[in-house]
Amino acid sequence: MSSTRVGVLGATGAVGQRLIQLLDPHPEFEIATLTASDDSAGKSYREAAKWRIETPIPDDVAELVVERTDPDAVPDDVDLLFSSLPSSVGERVEPGFCEAGYVVSSNSSNARMADDVPLTIPEVNHDHLDLLEVQRDERGWDGALVKNPNCSTITMVPTLAALDSFGLSTVHVATMQAVSGAGYAGVSSMEILDNVLPHIGGEEEKMETETRKLLGSFDGAEIDLHDVDVAASCNRVPTLDGHLESAWAETSEALTADNAMAAMRDAPSLDLHSSPDQLIEVFEDPNRPQPRLDRMVGGGMSVAAGGVRETSDGVQYNCLAHNTLRGAAGASVLNGELLVEDGWF
Numbered sequence: 001m002s003s004t005r006v007g008v009l010g011a012t013g014a015v016g017q018r019l020i021q022l023l024d025p026h027p028e029f030e031i032a033t034l035t036a037s038d039d040s041a042g043k044s045y046r047e048a049a050k051w052r053i054e055t056p057i058p059d060d061v062a063e064l065v066v067e068r069t070d071p072d073a074v075p076d077d078v079d080l081l082f083s084s085l086p087s088s089v090g091e092r093v094e095p096g097f098c099e100a101g102y103v104v105s106s107n108s109s110n111a112r113m114a115d116d117v118p119l120t121i122p123e124v125n126h127d128h129l130d131l132l133e134v135q136r137d138e139r140g141w142d143g144a145l146v147k148n149p150n151c152s153t154i155t156m157v158p159t160l161a162a163l164d165s166f167g168l169s170t171v172h173v174a175t176m177q178a179v180s181g182a183g184y185a186g187v188s189s190m191e192i193l194d195n196v197l198p199h200i201g202g203e204e205e206k207m208e209t210e211t212r213k214l215l216g217s218f219d220g221a222e223i224d225l226h227d228v229d230v231a232a233s234c235n236r237v238p239t240l241d242g243h244l245e246s247a248w249a250e251t252s253e254a255l256t257a258d259n260a261m262a263a264m265r266d267a268p269s270l271d272l273h274s275s276p277d278q279l280i281e282v283f284e285d286p287n288r289p290q291p292r293l294d295r296m297v298g299g300g301m302s303v304a305a306g307g308v309r310e311t312s313d314g315v316q317y318n319c320l321a322h323n324t325l326r327g328a329a330g331a332s333v334l335n336g337e338l339l340v341e342d343g344w345f
């Protein structure tokens with residue numbers, strides 16, 4: 001198979017580095033260009049990125065010169081761009097790349113809820129990608145913009161999609177989110193050690209709205225949001241990677257713990273390079289999943305679930321995913337693989 005030439009916007013950041021880690025050995029993608037802020041432009045990637053990933057910085061990528069984040073700085077033979085820019089920057093620059101003909105698989109939160117922007121988890125709502133036809137018609141773009149959801153939303157939604165055949169009506173969720181979700185300089189050690197921070201700005205609203213779009217139905221013209229009622233409480237805890245969440249799901253049809261576990265185990269995966277064999281790993285042991293033990297299930301691309309028990313009108317359970325792999329860089333790469341497979345450029 002010939003490889004697709006790709007670029008990374010915001011390549012020096014925490015998610016950008018994860019993207020490099022995933023893209024460098026990827027059999028379908030060839031890293032052709034990297035961008036960051038004007039402060040980094042003109043420097044080698046080795047110099048501009050303070051590499052903080054556990055695997056070594058790839059030698060070939062380290063020598064690339066970082067470009068400005070501007071469509072004119074990206075070679076014409078690049079088809080696909082992965083974006084991990086701050087959302088305020090993404091909002092300003094991503095449309096320009098799409099207008100210039102690039103397909104952008106973006107991790108940033110801007111435009112996730114826009115009517116003509118697909119917000120996709122490939123295993124959950126692959127069909128929403130066809131919204132790109134509407135997007136191209138409306139915006140006149142040769143390129144396209146696709147988003148992956150917030151990391152806490154991604155952790156929970158595959159389990160909810162599995163339970164939706166029982167008539168999902170209400171979800172309450174409390175998160176225990178790792179510090180890497182706030183980026184390297186996000187929370188100081190004095191704030192988080194021996195502590196829990198009971199607020200993450202904007203996170204609860206993202207979980208409550210993005211979930212309804214992801215579980216919504218697409219009729220060929222627009223997404224009809226799912227009418228599930230979602231209430232979230234988001235908390236930062238002193239783990240490094242892996243968001244753990246306690247969810248209460250209510251359904252209109254009777255749901256036993258066994259049926260819930262079977263539905264989660266049967267949730268289909270896909271045949272994409274980054275898809276895990278098992279989308280949801282279900283533990284019988286109520287003491288699992290745990291961030292340190294289970295964040296790398298399925299190479300960091302599976303969701304882990306456990307502690308499933310019946311409640312008066314549904315089930316309660318815990319779920320976990322690696323927030324910078326399945327929750328961020330891995331999610332963008334998976335969307336990129338789907339864009340290639342479906343022939344969007």
Ligand SMILES: NC(=O)C1=CN([C@@H]2O[C@H](COP(=O)(O)OP(=O)(O)OC[C@H]3O[C@@H](n4cnc5c(N)ncnc54)[C@H](OP(=O)(O)O)[C@@H]3O)[C@@H](O)[C@H]2O)C=CC1
Pocket residue numbers: 009010011012013014015016035036037038039040041048069084085086087089107108109150151180181182183184323324327328
């Ligand atoms: N950390 C995480 O786990 C998750 C993060 N996200 C989202 O992903 C995005 C990136 O997050 P993260 O990697 O943590 O952020 P970082 O701050 O670590 O990285 C930001 C990147 O954007 C570049 N950048 C900053 N300002 C500009 C600008 N004005 N013009 C061009 N490039 C710029 C930076 O370049 P330079 O080095 O030159 O400053 C850097 O490459 C955010 O939208 C975040 O909300 C989503 C899910 C999880």
Ligand SMILES: N[C@@H](CC(=O)OP(=O)(O)O)C(=O)O
Pocket residue numbers: 087107108109149150151152177178180181182200203206323
């Ligand atoms: N807010 C998330 C990470 C993040 O950046 O989310 P978003 O992609 O929605 O901006 C966390 O703190 O764990």
